Amino acid sequence: MNTSPKTIFITGASSGIGKDAVLFFAQKGWNVVATMRSIDTVEPEFKHSNILLAQLDITDTSSIKKAYDQTLARFGSVDVIVNNAGYALTGVFETMKSEDIERQFKTNVFGTMNVIRQFLPYFREKKSGLIITVTSMGGLITFPLYSPYHGTKWALEGFLESLRYELRPFGIRLKNIEPGAIKTGFYTALEFSSSEDYKNYTDKMEKSMGKVIGKAPGPEVVTREIWKAANDRSDRFRYPASMTGKVFLLFRKIFPFFIWERVSRIVTEGKF
Numbered sequence: 597m598n599t600s601p602k603t604i605f606i607t608g609a610s611s612g613i614g615k616d617a618v619l620f621f622a623q624k625g626w627n628v629v630a631t632m633r634s635i636d637t638v639e640p641e642f643k644h645s646n647i648l649l650a651q652l653d654i655t656d657t658s659s660i661k662k663a664y665d666q667t668l669a670r671f672g673s674v675d676v677i678v679n680n681a682g683y684a685l686t687g688v689f690e691t692m693k694s695e696d697i698e699r700q701f702k703t704n705v706f707g708t709m710n711v712i713r714q715f716l717p718y719f720r721e722k723k724s725g726l727i728i729t730v731t732s733m734g735g736l737i738t739f740p741l742y743s744p745y746h747g748t749k750w751a752l753e754g755f756l757e758s759l760r761y762e763l764r765p766f767g768i769r770l771k772n773i774e775p776g777a778i779k780t781g782f783y784t785a786l787e788f789s790s791s792e793d794y795k796n797y798t799d800k801m802e803k804s805m806g807k808v809i810g811k812a813p814g815p816e817v818v819t820r821e822i823w824k825a826a827n828d829r830s831d832r833f834r835y836p837a838s839m840t841g842k843v844f845l846l847f848r849k850i851f852p853f854f855i856w857e858r859v860s861r862i863v864t865e866g867k868f
């Protein structure tokens with residue numbers, strides 16, 4: 597039996613879910629590749645013998661290739677990759693610049709594709725590999741004022757669901773982690789666009805969404821699901837994370853869209 601530690605490669609490890617997962621897997625004895633856009637000022641927790649820090653921007657294919665090469669040189673193999681990097685462009689669609697919308701898709705969708713594509717020949721050759729992607733409950737349901745972000749996460753859910761078919765014969769498994777609201781840098785990093793015409797609506801929305809986010813759990817609830825997905829050896833595809841993620845996704849699965857839409861409006865707009 598092979599008892600050498602497994603290796604996990606994680607994107608967007610500078611903060612939030614990615615950082616929490618890096619520290620958790622390292623503490624469990626895994627080799628961890630913590631990739632992030634800037635490794636110039638890295639926090640002391642990352643100085644751990646099992647952790648390799650690598651600079652990687654998911655929109656830059658040469659940085660992905662470099663991080664991949666560094667990983668194989670240091671650990672010799674990779675078992676799991678976690679596509680976690682992402683951010684949200686939010687607000688009123690009409691007021692958004694097209695270049696900002698394009699950057700949102702270039703990061704969340706095409707960036708994730710870039711990372712997966714780098715690892716496919718390697719995983720195919722070794723006839724195994726696990727690709728975990730942190731999508732969102734917002735990849736299967738929607739809330740107001742997140743339209744481009746939902747567009748990216750719905751795109752990922754469809755892309756990855758289809759990709760499972762062609763990769764299964766090569767022993768490559770895909771799993772999605774679908775968190776509800778989680779207290780991380782996500783809400784400070786989000787980009788917001790609006791105008792005076794929409795002010796009544798956006799002010800109201802900000803208040804109600806603020807309440808939901810205020811009660812959100814920390815990233816450890818997502819790390820728990822990533823850990824489960826990395827270790828359970830199953831063919832399960834979707835792992836909702838956090839109570840809101842689990843409850844909303846179950847509700848959406850059971851009830852038709854018009855019922856879900858009413859619930860979503862009650863939660864966000866306070867109206868039936």
Ligand SMILES: NC(=O)c1ccc[n+]([C@@H]2O[C@H](COP(=O)([O-])OP(=O)(O)OC[C@H]3O[C@@H](n4cnc5c(N)ncnc54)[C@H](OP(=O)(O)O)[C@@H]3O)[C@@H](O)[C@H]2O)c1
Nearest residue numbers: 608610611612613633653654681682732777778780781782
């Ligand atoms: N928090 C939530 O409520 C929530 C809910 C559902 C899903 N998610 C998803 O969870 C994932 C992690 O988010 P989080 O909550 O942990 O937020 P976070 O603390 O803001 O972390 C996001 C990470 O993504 C990185 N990133 C952004 N653009 C990148 C790029 N082009 N290349 C490489 N890294 C990039 C950021 O790096 P920098 O430090 O360089 O900016 C940061 O490390 C995201 O995909 C998000 O959509 C979050």
